[in-house]
Amino acid sequence: MKKNVLITGTSTGVGFESALLLARNNYKVYATMRNLKKADALKQCIQEGDLDIEILSLDVTQRDSIASAVNHIIEKDGRIDMLINNAGAGFAKTTEQASEEEIRWVTEVNYHGVVFCTQAVLPHMRKQKSGRIISITSVGGLVGQPFNELYCGAKFAVEGFMEALATYVSDAFNIKISNIEPGGISTEFMASAIGKTAVNGEFATGEYAPIFERYMAGNQKRAGESTEQVYQTGAEVARVVLQVAGNDAPPFRIRTSKWAEDFCRLKTMADPDGTRLIDQIRASFL
Template identity: 80%
Template sequence: MNIHSNKITIMKKNVLITGTSTGVGFESAILFAKNNFKVYASMRNLKKAVELEKRIAEENLDIEILSLDVTKIDSINAAVKTIIEKDGKIDVLYNNAGAGFAKTTEQSTEAEIRWVTDVNYLGVVFCTQAVLPYMRKQKSGQIISITSVGGLVGQPFNELYCGAKFAVEGFMEGLATYVGGAFNIKFTCIEPGGISTEFMTSAIGKTAVDGEFATGEYLPIFERYMAGNQKRAQESKEQVYQTGLEVATVALEVAQNEQPPLRIRTSKWAEDFCNLKTKADPDGTKLVQQISKTFL
């Protein structure tokens, strides 16, 4: 708070959000801006910023659009430098950028394996690496990463995607055990189930992109998998698939929480799906405390 001329001004927190051209990132940028955040909305392809630019103009939102490709370190560092030069700080990093992928390990190319890892895991690592020096210096900050129920539970044809999301979970948990307490930096993994956005369309596209994928001994398993996906997609009354706004709302609640959890699921379906993995320590707080005590 700044006090000047008997007026109290509440300083906005700023937030860098990756992957804001569509889906959860798009909804998050708008929602955070409407709730007293200065939003730096980043995306790889600025040609996809048209809809967000339209909403910014219509609603007079405090959002600045930045170019940021999470697979390129120079792009990440340039975006962070821009924010620091303008605001002198970064309060929240919101790692949202990611991409679905469903294909067998055997039938995935080296390029595909590297791509799914770069987008879903290494992008989080390098974005986090870029902001940590500033958060550490200011002795405050928050890093939020969209992972998935696939970051807790491995699933058919999703092992490469799940592997990347498991890695994000371990990365965030490890940081929380020592960086969190020492420098007042908070870490949270947000774990949605299915999301009804372009993300799901992309995931299915990556599944069926090669004609040879749905052949051979994997074919009957794959057919059962796809049939199950279609059935769940039709069960909207059970909210298997959430909207981007519903997930963005959970992210906002985490960003506004003075004591946010290490991990949080975004729906009852997601909670039930992960129950066997999470019931002993649903929000991850106990484990972080135990590990910190054990090693530090």
């Protein structure tokens, strides 16, 4: 019997590529997105490849929308084998220049959405005594970076949430949890992040402007000199998703490239995949 997978944010990028790759490898995929008007490319691939993918509406910032998608899958299949928390949005702006609305938005999309989707599937996975929760986080969930403090803060929150959850649901209910941590991804995600740096049509202003200019110049230099190392494609990250999905003993944390591994090394060298720390926490508290 095919295992079924619920993936958020599948209109483009990692979510889009993961939906296709998992379906091609004998998973039944429920590919969700906030705006179904962006589903045309995925629909075409489904038709051309005769893939077992059903597209559903799901807005990770709306609990009713999440519940509707989860209930649909349970009514149809009676179970959810895997949740892939992929939906997210980049954001690069100084804390001073970010509006309250923007701060709430970046947190809702990147953190609260993960919590709410996880909360929605946990009862079903607990009852069936099995499940997998894979979250696409970021190296920004381990290492803070200039002008990305609000985005990094949300991703740090996901890392902490999943780390704490893994300490007890994995053993008690056979729910395996993994965080996949890419570096830069050359998809619409990056364009969106850069687009949201503007303040009234301009980039960082005042005393922040020269710092921001150095930041952007560094990004462009790295992209030009080592695109293959720094910026991965959605398809490359999707291959790591497939690898983790099929692993009977998946790592808690995994970076998706050598660049990402090197970038996080000071944070991860004592426990690269995060499993030693989780074992230590279990031994200390449980």
